[in-house]
Amino acid sequence: MLRSLLLALALLPAFACAQEAGDWIAYRDAYRHMIWFEKYGKPKQFLQNHLRLRPRDAGVSTDGLRLTLHGKGAQLALPLDALGRAVFPFSRAAYDDNAELAWNRKPGQITSIAWVSIVTRPDGVYAAADLRAACEQLLAYLRSTGGANGKRCAGVQFSYARMEAAQVRYQGGDGAPVPLAAQEGPAFPGDAVAGFRVFAYRFSAHPDAGQVLTSATPLAIAALLE
Known part of the structure; x- marks a missing residue:
């Protein structure tokens, strides 16, 4: 179940990975x-877009990983x-200067990619219908980029x-909250690095009329596409 691929993220046109010549990419390419996400005109209020540095394999450590924008002077x-994930700095000056984005890892260890995920809520309360809508928004965006063909939202x-001793529960109607099972796996399906505490909320298992309650803000919410 945790191997359900968030294909759109894998299939989003990946702008230049760490090049063979060095651990950097051109700002203009990024x-x-x-900017595609910024210009996307369909509903996306449940989505967020980041520049993400992603290890190619599980043996690459991200401890101390740093990302720097290098411009003229x-x-x-x-x-x-x-x-x-980093908030991407949209900068005309960096674009005009042909700036570079660099990170402190050997060439080929890290890839850089535009990464779409679902927005977290500080109050920890997610309407089940909103989670389904968020997944559908993400799927629609990925399809607009040419990815996720033939996939559907599973959760x-x-x-x-x-x-972290976090808990995620489903609350439906007047019944008692039902805990979701915790497992170990990657934060995003398809990631090489696992070792996170993850909770899968599958739409087929619960009515849309309820809500999902989290005891703490998650690191991320990923769509499960199958």
Whole structure:
């Protein structure tokens, strides 16, 4: 179940990975792919887009991983979250300067990609119908890029650090909340790095009239496409 591929993310046109000559990409290449989401005109209020640094295999450590924008005479550190995502800096000056985005890993260890995921809520309360809508929005966006053909939304996945004692429950009607089973796996299906505490909420198992309750804000919410 946790191997359900979030194909759109894998199939999104990946802008230049860490090139053979070095651990960097051209800012202009990244910009061209990140701007697609900004210009996407269909509903996307449940979605967010990041520039993500993603290990090619499980043996690549992300401890101390840093991303820096290098322009003419200036550098800007871009903070990464626990899953290697950064807020992309849309900058005309960086574009005109032909700036570079670089990270501190050997060439070929890390790929860079435009990464779409579902927005988390600080109150930890997710209407089941909204989660389905979020998955459908993500699927529609991925199809607009030419990916996820033949896939459907099967559910969503909440991910946490392995040692975090988080709980995710489904509340339907007037009944008692039903805990979702915790498993170990990747934060996003298809990632090489696993070891996260993940909870899969599958649409077929619960009515849309309920809600999902989380005890803490997850690192990410991924769509499960099958």
